[in-house]
Amino acid sequence: MRQAIVVFLSSLLIACSASKKSMVVQIPNDAWWQSANADPSASSSEKNLAIVRQQMMKSVPFPFVVGLSDSTEINAYAQLQNNQRYIILTNGFITQFGNDPDVMAAVLGHELAHHQLGHTQPDYAKNRDAAIDVTSQALGMIASYFIPFSGLVVGNAAKGMGLTWSRNDERSADEMGMQWAMQAGYSPCGSYRFAAQMNALGEGAAIPFLSTHPGNNERMVNADRFTQNKKGAPCSSDPVMIQTK
Numbered sequence: 001m002r003q004a005i006v007v008f009l010s011s012l013l014i015a016c017s018a019s020k021k022s023m024v025v026q027i028p029n030d031a032w033w034q035s036a037n038a039d040p041s042a043s044s045s046e047k048n049l050a051i052v053r054q055q056m057m058k059s060v061p062f063p064f065v066v067g068l069s070d071s072t073e074i075n076a077y078a079q080l081q082n083n084q085r086y087i088i089l090t091n092g093f094i095t096q097f098g099n100d101p102d103v104m105a106a107v108l109g110h111e112l113a114h115h116q117l118g119h120t121q122p123d124y125a126k127n128r129d130a131a132i133d134v135t136s137q138a139l140g141m142i143a144s145y146f147i148p149f150s151g152l153v154v155g156n157a158a159k160g161m162g163l164t165w166s167r168n169d170e171r172s173a174d175e176m177g178m179q180w181a182m183q184a185g186y187s188p189c190g191s192y193r194f195a196a197q198m199n200a201l202g203e204g205a206a207i208p209f210l211s212t213h214p215g216n217n218e219r220m221v222n223a224d225r226f227t228q229n230k231k232g233a234p235c236s237s238d239p240v241m242i243q244t245k
Contacts, residue, residue: 024070025088045098049089052104055184060112068094074198078111080120087111096197102181102190103197109177109184110191116176119169174219178226192223192235 028036036042036050053066064085069075071090074097079086087108097103118124178188195216224234 025067026070027065027067043098045094048098048101048104049094052101052108052184052186055186056105056108056112056180059180059183060109060116062115064112064115066108074201076107076111078114078120080115080122085112085115085120097194100190100193102187103194104190105181105184105186106177106188106190106194109180110170110173111177112180113173113176114169117169117172119173171222174222175226178223182230187235188223188227188230189235192220192227195219195223 033050033053036046037054042050049066057064062085064087067086067088069088069090072092072095073090074092075090076093077088079088089108093107097107114120174191178191181190182188199216199220220235224236228234
């Protein structure tokens with residue numbers, strides 16, 4: 001049985017979002033990740049996420065924790081709590097992109113880049129007058145997309161920080177995230193396909209993840225240029241893109 005060990009319920013201003021919502025976040029333990037990677041009964045989304053996480057750990061120069069939110073919104077965000085770097089992925093994101101490891105790696109890399117670039121540091125936020133303190137209350141686990149989860153009620157209230165970055169911050173995080181994804185063995189065109197799919201969904205500004213980011217078209221152009229420079233071929237000629245058109 002795949003299990004998680006820590007869950008907290010937060011009133012969060014999401015790092016890559018402009019909306020403030022409550023959600024349950026589940027933190028899988030090592031046994032869960034190992035099982036998701038090796039268990040034949042694990043879903044393809046679970047397996048892809050476990051493998052991408054493992055590969056990205058080899059590329060990123062700091063430890064991090066991946067959490068899973070019960071939110072149905074397509075979202076991902078970086079959060080710093082108690083000097084621990086968290087990356088939270090929503091069920092909505094996993095449902096939409098769980099079968100595309102390149103997208104998962106690019107988005108994970110993007111959020112990790114926010115940590116590396118110092119965007120999650122309280123002083124950074126204070127300097128930009130963009131910090132909003134939030135309180136997180138530890139809570140027992142519930143089942144959601146990744147089932148089954150179980151565990152204990154834990155601890156005292158914790159304090160977290162959620163931030164909304166500037167578009168220049170997002171551009172920098174995109175580029176660093178694509179670089180890390182490529183070093184981990186994934187195509188930077190995952191960033192291109194993510195933006196293209198967001199366009200295809202036609203939800204643009206209605207999706208909190210995108211509200212403070214450069215537009216989808218700009219991100220596609222940036223990913224195309226990055227991939228052309230690094231690999232000698234644009235994402236528009238990527239076999240996966242051609243196949244999905």
